[in-house]
Amino acid sequence: MSAPVPPGTGDRRRTRGIRAALGRIGAIFVKELIQLRRDRITFAMMAFIPLAQLLLFGYAINTNPRDLPTAVFVRDDSIFARTFLTALRNTDYFEITAVARSEAELDALIVSGAVQFGVEIPAGFGRDLIRGERPAILVVADASDPTATGGAVAALEGLGASLFARELTGPAAKLAAGEQPYEIRVHRRYNPGGETRLNIVPGLMGTILTLTMLIFTALSITREIERGTMENLLVMPVRPVEIMIGKILPYLAVGAGQTALILVFARLLFAVPIEGSLALLLALTMLFVLANLAVGYTFSTIADTQLQAMQMSFFFFLPNILLSGFMFPFRGMPAWAQYVGEVLPLTHYLRIVRGIMLKGAGLGDLRTDVVALAAFTLAAMALAVARFRQTLD
Template structure:
């Protein structure tokens, strides 16, 4: 035992460490890849002040005043009128399915009432499941109505220029009246936790077999790849349900998250979401040569999942390329589904598009992983 500190021994350790770092190509790539990915995502994709939010205009009145209001809203950049429903039910459907963030309802006698100075109601329904996505837009429209109408209310009508506000803007924050962020975060956490744990469990479970040499034994036995894959996935589906139940119970009792929809439907969807993540983990395990690589791949998948899915930042605040990327991720669709079921009380018909997206993802990844899993050591 040499007691003295030796620089040459330290140098030998450091040199060896760098050689090993360079040998492990994937680790080396991750050292550069993860910072670059973070930079791109945080720098370009994430925007906590989302604009151009899809808005439905349910106009039962059409006049110079209503046109001004609509024009003013569009000019504010916060609202894009994407639909003009004819009925209240149609408008309601748009907001429930999440196709629009807002519905602006202009009542039938709006112009007449306005001219009478009766401060008519202007109704803005906001999908407030994510308070961050609607906050600035709602603040913007309150200033806007007074401004744009002041221009129209001129000449003989100038006397009507009202002191505070010519209209009575009624904002209805639906699904989350108090704008509590935990109503948005906590249900989403079910998805985030499952993404993290499910992928890493399977990715590790398989690479462990390879690393410990038990895979060689497994491959010589008459067990089929599909059986191995299912055997690796099914136990963790049960684990996934337990995790989801724990978060859900905490959401309900600790955070007062409402359960507006059917828990049975949520359980049904959970199966496909968990399976999709496990399939991703299984695919990683066929690519990773050791457990460290499997963990790195999981991080590489997890990071965009929380950033681009709409969990941390409003989905509609992101540029289009980031939204397209987000649409690929299972977490994005699961978040919409779980928030829809718990907060909006959505049923199967409202969640169908996102469920189909999950199914498509699951199918593609399963095929990839089954093809990647070789029954030989070639």
């Protein structure tokens, strides 16, 4: 016959069990904190990613851009033309950055993306205004990104009939009190219907290629290290640049396949035109793919694990998608954000792909962005080779 169990023994056992469990949980908690402190890359990502999102969304994002670069072609030297240009500046939406000497020069500035608007004041504008003939001012808007032009066009059309109230005196004063004595004709080029898909779909090609190419190559070296197969490469008589080229070439082919797939579906499903040279578009897309492969390869030489490589890839992808002009108007961002955006390859590629597909731009029109993209690619490849570790740590 078993001895009786003293009262309260079961409660004490449960208490000891709970204490033991809490002790084990505490030990694991401390262990994870120590491991997190040692994994500096992960710890930095945890701190900087939310901070970067807060700063970018709080300060850099603006869906109503102002001070948009504008070129003017003035064929009339009257006081009325000067008054109109002054009123144009005072709207805060237009910043006159270029003075064209011909219609062809004005068109070239718009096609190249140097300006967002082109304003042409016709010859005899002041004379026709006084005669009551309602002369027309032509405003050409680069509407490839409809969000960037909507507010500016509305401000332009709202200048009103009283614009020339001070200049129209005597018998002509009645013109300032009645119907608007001039006409503004807005030509929305490249996307006259303001369809978002024409702006988004070409941009998607850049964002998809950025994300996939970064991840593919960022995992390449770290996967070799984790699996232990890097040792086989290190004992072979292969130079770092040869290893890099050998690893990048397959993904370059993958990027070419993705590009062809996106272009086909962009045309068939979304009816996005390709106004410019398809060969030029493909060549510059391969340059952009190479730039992202070089960045991903650099990350793979820094990261110790595949998780770290993924974290760095997303940390690079975040400013690309927010500061490149893909989601929000580039010219609506503050100056410091635009400076950061100019360093990113996606910014220049978006201008290239939208310029070729929507505007029919040629290599001469895109030379600034092509040179910037090529310089970034060379710098990223040089850094990747320099960072490549010939021996395992």
